[in-house]
Amino acid sequence: MKKNEQNMQGNLASISGAMPEAGAVGSGTPRKCGMTRRSLVAGAASAVMALALLAGCGATPKATDAGSAPKTAEDTSAAATSKLIVGFDQAYPPYGYVGDDGEYTGFDLDLAKAVAEKLDWEVELEPIDWEAKDALMDSGAINCIWNGFTMEGREDDYTFSDPYMLNAQVIVVRADDGIAAQADLAGKTVVTQIDSAAEEVLEGDAADLAATFASLETIGEYNTAFMQLESGAVDAVACDLSIARYQMSAKPDAYLMLDEYLSEENYAVGFKKGDTATAKKVAEALKKLYKDGTVEQIAAKYADQGLTMDNWQIK
Structure with missing residues (x-):
């Protein structure tokens, strides 16, 4: 089968060698093709037969895109x-x-x-x-x-x-901790939710403030953050105004929200x-x-x- 494959590949090469080179069309200089219409048809037929035999020998021609509809992404909106x-x-x-x-x-x-x-x-x-x-x-x-x-x-x-909804990013501390302003957060440990607006602000516009912290930590969700604040594991939580109000409504005597906002924004x-x-x-x-x-x-x-x-x- 190997010898037949070589012969057929040679036939294909001779046919392709007689066709115009890629890029010749539209190049500004017409090229003469040395094949007549009859020889083109015959050559094409030989090529089809050769490809069919090659397929029988285990060679699989590459699929073309001709005639196939382009795939479009499904609209899941x-x-x-x-x-x-x-x-x-x-x-x-x-x-x-x-x-x-x-x-x-x-x-x-x-x-x-x-x-x-x-x-x-x-x-x-x-x-x-x-x-x-x-x-x-x-x-x-x-x-x-x-x-x-x-x-x-x-x-x-x-x-x-x-x-x-209008929103803001705020800082919440323990009510009895003596922290009354953002300046008092120097040397303190502050936690916020990972990939949250508060984290973005503290890494962006409020980066100078964050640089004064002992550390800025992130956590998966705010309920755990406030548990850490209550236990003393952290000194402050940076969060949405709405989250601060929710947590403070549950324990009004436990927490204090600083008057200064980190930022104002919209939901x-x-x-x-x-x-x-x-x-x-x-x-x-x-x-x-x-x-x-x-x-x-x-x-x-x-x-x-x-x-x-x-x-x-x-x-």
């Missing part, structure tokens, strides 16, 4: 599928957490359900590892992030709805970059839900956890 798949941190009260009944609950999750109902969409709540949110969004496992999600600094990575619903259709529909639905009183009714459920309508943005 809620606007296309009528299904809102909400990625959220299940330890982020009052926005998303596990309730006493074992069910997922929270202000943002209730908002997502209300929006889905308004738009006649299905809704699916998906608790996620916060560090994996980008990969989950890219894969289509979720099609939005709705969980006290700060939009500032992430505009290049996501398409956002209109901002719906918005994050979608895959370019998904403007879903972002627009969600923002429009939130506006309608505010006007008919639904948003205020939902917020009232979490008032005892420090959530207020004072900072609501979409009206």
Whole structure:
């Protein structure tokens, strides 16, 4: 079989050698082809036979793209599928957490359900590892992030709805620790959630302040951070204003929030970059839900956890 293969490969080489060279077409200088129409047809037939025999000898010709439709990425957006798949941190009260009944609950999750109902969409709540949110969004496992999600600094990575809630990054300390201002944090240990807006601020605009700390540590979720603060393992927690209010509502005598904000920002619903259709529909639905009183009714459920309508943005 080896000898036959060599002969056939020689035939193919002689045929290809008689064809115009790559790049000759459109080069500005016409080239004469030494083959007649009949010899071209005959050569093509020989080539087909040679390829068929080569296939029988175990050689597999490369597949071509001719005639095959290009693959397009599946559109997993809620606007296309009528299904809102909400990625959220299940330890982020009052926005998303596990309730006493074992069910997922929270202000943002209730908002997502209300929006889905308004738009006649299905809704699916998906608790996620916060560090994996980008990969989950890219894969289509979720099609939005709705969980006290700060939009500032992430505009290049996501398409956002209109901002719906004003927020700030703050510092919380133990009430009896004698820390009254940011300057008192020098030499102290501060903890924040990994990949959070607070971490971004302390590594960016507030880096000079962070440089005075003994250390800036990160942790997976804020409930554990506040347990560490209460036990004395750390001296302060950097977090969202809403998280601080929630923790302080549960233990008002245990914690003190410093008056100085690290930054001010906005919460918005994050979608895959370019998904403007879903972002627009969600923002429009939130506006309608505010006007008919639904948003205020939902917020009232979490008032005892420090959530207020004072900072609501979409009206």
